[in-house]
Amino acid sequence: MKLQVNERAVLNLIETGIATSQIQLARTLGVQPGSVNNMLKRLEKTGLVYRDRIHRYGRGRPMVHFRTKRTGPILVIMWTDTHWTSGVFVDDAPRGAIQQVESKPSANLSEVLDHLREVRDLALAQSGLRVSDLAVTVLNIDAVLTEHGRILTSSVNPWLQQASVKDFSDALDCKVRFDLRIPSIIPELRARVNEGVRSLAVVVVDSGVSAHGARLDPQWGAEVFYRGELGHVVVDPSGRVCGCGHRGCLETVLSGPSLVRRVEADVRAGTQSSLATFVGEPPEKLFNELERLSKLGTDAYADTLVEDILDRVAWSVSLVTNLIGPDVVVLSGYGLAGRDSWRERILQKARPLTWGGEPEASRLEFPRLKSEDYFCELARTADRFTPQD
Numbered sequence: 001m002k003l004q005v006n007e008r009a010v011l012n013l014i015e016t017g018i019a020t021s022q023i024q025l026a027r028t029l030g031v032q033p034g035s036v037n038n039m040l041k042r043l044e045k046t047g048l049v050y051r052d053r054i055h056r057y058g059r060g061r062p063m064v065h066f067r068t069k070r071t072g073p074i075l076v077i078m079w080t081d082t083h084w085t086s087g088v089f090v091d092d093a094p095r096g097a098i099q100q101v102e103s104k105p106s107a108n109l110s111e112v113l114d115h116l117r118e119v120r121d122l123a124l125a126q127s128g129l130r131v132s133d134l135a136v137t138v139l140n141i142d143a144v145l146t147e148h149g150r151i152l153t154s155s156v157n158p159w160l161q162q163a164s165v166k167d168f169s170d171a172l173d174c175k176v177r178f179d180l181r182i183p184s185i186i187p188e189l190r191a192r193v194n195e196g197v198r199s200l201a202v203v204v205v206d207s208g209v210s211a212h213g214a215r216l217d218p219q220w221g222a223e224v225f226y227r228g229e230l231g232h233v234v235v236d237p238s239g240r241v242c243g244c245g246h247r248g249c250l251e252t253v254l255s256g257p258s259l260v261r262r263v264e265a266d267v268r269a270g271t272q273s274s275l276a277t278f279v280g281e282p283p284e285k286l287f288n289e290l291e292r293l294s295k296l297g298t299d300a301y302a303d304t305l306v307e308d309i310l311d312r313v314a315w316s317v318s319l320v321t322n323l324i325g326p327d328v329v330v331l332s333g334y335g336l337a338g339r340d341s342w343r344e345r346i347l348q349k350a351r352p353l354t355w356g357g358e359p360e361a362s363r364l365e366f367p368r369l370k371s372e373d374y375f376c377e378l379a380r381t382a383d384r385f386t387p388q389d
């Protein structure tokens, strides 16, 4: 189908997520909604766009949001810590079951590339497709692209430093694109839109520490992302060197691995605590035990540690609230998600640090969705926001 200039503009706005509903498109292009309606009908008929979701904003009419259709099959791999999720998507729907694999922490780039080939082959076997059928492989990992999108860097995976996008394409025999958005933020915001929530921040404590924010503007449909590098705010200039190269970042005192290191060092120095038996265990288990012990209140060392963690988290929450003022702050990552007995304490500690006494109790929440939901949303929008050659 030969597209007219206006139709190309509509397609481009939908594809990039800048405007995805009829009214948003009309306002962005400065034309009457009726003319956009005709274009949308034509694009829908030819299969280039389809109806994606409906949102209700207050008492107004429900707003239908559109999405563009993709051409070839894509392989999507999402990797967090030791958890790998992969799947092949054709026309934005999964082909075959989505695969979830656990691995040991990777020590170097070649181990990671081995894991990637494994999860690629698992997903391909499920889909009945071959590598040569794929249009592109999209990778979502905890990293940042530098040098015009060619070189990777990561504070939690230091050996990723200086790896190039090409290394990954070569290893996977397929064109690789990195989509480095935080996959949880938009789905968590959308999960609350019908309750009137318009902005949200996700504070994450796991192998790293971060806080990302997004805001929904019903008029323009723009979802504004904040950079989110809370973990690299320096809190102790004479502290330990962080994976980012600076000294004493928040991540060096609050992340899972940093707490494991702290317990190990204290136990070696003679500290008495039942946490000694957790040395060498994954950080998530340490957090579970800390929460359990903090409820019992029988282990003074664990109590001190928890007090420190909650102080840091409360400071983070107040910082995000003072800077962004989101409707909801979601406590996420294995360090925080679902730890109900800590939520109220974080709130108490955050209140005196937050302008106007916010955040309110109901506004400090846990994630409502699962990583598979994040994955599906990521797959459907993958690589559209970060164009790379």
Ligand SMILES: [Zn+2]
Pocket: 155, 231, 232, 233, 242, 243, 244, 245, 246, 249, 251
């Ligand atoms: Zn840092």
